[in-house]
Structures are given as C-alpha cells and as structure tokens.
Amino acid sequence: MYGAAGAPAQSASVPVVRSLRRPPPQATGVSFMNNQKQQKPTLSGQRFKTRKRDEKERFDPTQFQDCIIQGLTETGTDLEAVAKFLDASGAKLDYRRYAETLFDILVAGGMLAPGGTLADDMMRTDVCVFAAQEDLETMQAFAQVFNKLIRRYKYLEKGFEDEVKKLLLFLKGFSESERNKLAMLTGVLLANGTLNASILNSLYNENLVKEGVSAAFAVKLFKSWINEKDINAVAASLRKVSMDNRLMELFPANKQSVEHFTKYFTEAGLKELSEYVRNQQTIGARKELQKELQEQMSRGDPFKDIILYVKEEMKKNNIPEPVVIGIVWSSVMSTVEWNKKEELVAEQAIKHLKQYSPLLAAFTTQGQSELTLLLKIQEYCYDNIHFMKAFQKIVVLFYKAEVLSEEPILKWYKDAHVAKGKSVFLEQMKKFVEWLKNAEEESESEAEEGD
Numbered sequence: 045m046y047g048a049a050g051a052p053a054q055s056a057s058v059p060v061v062r063s064l065r066r067p068p069p070q071a072t073g074v075s076f077m078n079n080q081k082q083q084k085p086t087l088s089g090q091r092f093k094t095r096k097r098d099e100k101e102r103f104d105p106t107q108f109q110d111c112i113i114q115g116l117t118e119t120g121t122d123l124e125a126v127a128k129f130l131d132a133s134g135a136k137l138d139y140r141r142y143a144e145t146l147f148d149i150l151v152a153g154g155m156l157a158p159g160g161t162l163a164d165d166m167m168r169t170d171v172c173v174f175a176a177q178e179d180l181e182t183m184q185a186f187a188q189v190f191n192k193l194i195r196r197y198k199y200l201e202k203g204f205e206d207e208v209k210k211l212l213l214f215l216k217g218f219s220e221s222e223r224n225k226l227a228m229l230t231g232v233l234l235a236n237g238t239l240n241a242s243i244l245n246s247l248y249n250e251n252l253v254k255e256g257v258s259a260a261f262a263v264k265l266f267k268s269w270i271n272e273k274d275i276n277a278v279a280a281s282l283r284k285v286s287m288d289n290r291l292m293e294l295f296p297a298n299k300q301s302v303e304h305f306t307k308y309f310t311e312a313g314l315k316e317l318s319e320y321v322r323n324q325q326t327i328g329a330r331k332e333l334q335k336e337l338q339e340q341m342s343r344g345d346p347f348k349d350i351i352l353y354v355k356e357e358m359k360k361n362n363i364p365e366p367v368v369i370g371i372v373w374s375s376v377m378s379t380v381e382w383n384k385k386e387e388l389v390a391e392q393a394i395k396h397l398k399q400y401s402p403l404l405a406a407f408t409t410q411g412q413s414e415l416t417l418l419l420k421i422q423e424y425c426y427d428n429i430h431f432m433k434a435f436q437k438i439v440v441l442f443y444k445a446e447v448l449s450e451e452p453i454l455k456w457y458k459d460a461h462v463a464k465g466k467s468v469f470l471e472q473m474k475k476f477v478e479w480l481k482n483a484e485e486e487s488e489s490e491a492e493e494g495d
Contacts, residue, residue: 108146111133117171121171126189127192140200143203143207144210153169153172154168160216160218173226173229183228187238190238204238208233228265231268235269241282247262262291262294270314333354333363337371342379354406366415369413370417372403373404373421376397385430393431393438401447415456415460439476453476
C-alpha cells in the first residue's frame, strides 16, 4: 500500500523501531587538538639556524697542510721567521686537531704515509728538518723552533712525543742523511727537556734492532745529547724512565754483551757512554750477587759452595775482589737481628763473625781488599751506634783468624781511615797497634840475627 506521495504506507500494526546508535559527535576544540598531535603538519620554507657549538668541522688535513706549506714557503729558510709564522698561525689554524700533520710537515716537508714515505700527490716544502743541512748547528736551530712552538701551545706536547715515537718506527723509510738529522735533533730536544727519554722505546723495535738501524741512530742521538749536557745528566734522564739498564737492547740478542756494546760505542767516539753502561752492568751484577749471597747464607749452604759461586760471578762480571769483600761483609752482617744492648751486641758479633771468618778470608787475598774491609767495619760500627765499642774486638778477631794482616791494619791506623768515629776507633786500636809494631820489630830483629 502506498500513500499519496508514492511512499509505502506504514501499517498501523507494525511498531516504529528507533536506531540505538548514537549520532557522531560534533567536532569540538579538544578533538581538533588531539587530531593535531597525531598528524603533525610539515613546515616548508622555514630555515633553522644551527648553534655554533653544534657545528662539526670536516676533518681535512689536506687543506691544513696547504696553509702551513704555503706559509713556510713564504717565510723561506729563516727559522726565526718560521717560528713567528707558526706562533701566529696557531690562533687561526686548528693545531690541536692537526698536530700530526703539522709535525710531519716540519720534519719531512709533507704528510707521511705509513712507513715514512711522502705521498706523491701532496704538496711539499723544503723548509723542514729533512731538507736542511746535516750538521748539529742547524739541528739546534730547528730544535728552538719546536721548543718555542710547544711552549706557546702547551697542548702540542703529547702530540709531539707521539710524533717522534712514530718517526723512530719509520726510520727504515728514511735515507741515512734524514736519519742522521732526526737523531741529532732528537738528542738536542732530549737535552733541553722538550722530549722525554721514554720515546727511545721505539728504538727497541725488533726490525730496527735486527738491521742495525737502532744502534747507528743511537750513536748520533747520544753524541748530540751528551754535547748539550754531559753523561751524568743523560744517565739521570734514562734512570727516570727505567731505561738505564736497557741500552744493550739496541743490539740483537746474540750481541747483547758489555764487550760488544763497549767496542761499538767506543769506536764511534762515545767512550763515556760505554763506561757508563759497563758500570751499570757491574752495579746490576753486584746487586744480584748480594741478593743470591744472602739467600745462600739464610739456607745455610756450605762455605765452599758459596765461595765457588762468588768466584764464578767475579770472573763472569769482572768484579774486583775489593768490591766483593764489601758485598760479603754486608751480606754477613744482614743475616742477623742484632741485640739492642751495647754490652751484649759485641759478644753476639764476635760469635757470629768467628763463624763466617773462613768466608771473609777467601776474599781478602789482596792488601786493598783488607783495607776495604777495615773501612767497611769502621763505617758499620759508626752507623750502628751499639757497635761503637765492638770495633777493636772485631779487628782483633779477624787478625787472629787471618782475615786481616799487620800491614793493612797499620796503614789504616796511620792514614787510611775515614772521618766517621775516627777519634773513638783510633783510641780503641792504640794498644793493639803498638803491640803489632813491637811484634813486627821483634820479627825483623830475629830475621837479622838469623842472617
């Protein structure tokens, strides 16, 4: 059934059903903001300015190299002008970032490739160490350039040490003349304190040592270093970095002997360095001898075994007997914890030293050794106050045990003693010395009568 408008007419018997769905909500300000969070608009045509501190400069050593080389070329070979140019350029160029490039240029004339070669496609300058004259005076002038630069820009100090360590590892890539110049320069810089002696560790590189490069370089280096200072100053610098006992490592293992080192450096004109190394080796051997000697005594090893060991060490390390008797004396006296009471320590000392007399007698076969022992006893009794009254008793004991003889004792009494406790000990020895003199005169008289 249809109504008049053509629409189907509703039957009266069918109920009207209303939709239960809620109508869509009207757009509000809140819903608009939520929608904005979900879909952020893209802004176009707007430029953001980056803060200066967030800008990252591109690492470009080539551009830095070009600036330095151009400046050096303009200054020419006037090293005073070079120093001024480097001083001024530090305010404009980033020395901190390009320290390695800077030092490569000043030493080799351009950036170095691994191994020490200059890249063919790079700019170069002749205002550098390697292109300069090969003489000490010129290297001293270049040392001043480096010294002024590093004093002005203190942060370059570490970078320069790293650069020199690297250059030493590259030695095989340099010509002999370039190595000689670098050696002289390094020696001067070590002398004036611009460099630390720890840089010498690079010379112990196995390949450099094996091919003799390290030893040859060391000759030039030490000559210039000692020329600026002296062997004592050089030795002090080496000791600070524990390098004083490592110099023989400049040679391959089969040539690491005092004899080879001494011959090589003496022939090269460095006798003082040779003597220093020989003394260092002897000092090391003496310390080792004393340590082993004390261990043998504490174990109670037989004297014959101890004597045999000591004599072998004397021969092997060329240690003279007067030195050895001092070591034996110190070792003997260090094996006991002495009584603190003066009236008891003398008795304890006599008992102890009587036991060790055969060991001491084995190393007093020379008059100088006996005199050395007397001086050691004097110094020990003076330095350990409880022994002040024991001096004469110890000397008499050693005389009776044939550790000491008349002549060295009389010489000590007359003029060979030291100042320590002199008046006390001479007074103690007065009667015994008179007795010795009388005994000596009687022996001479008997000898004359026998003739």
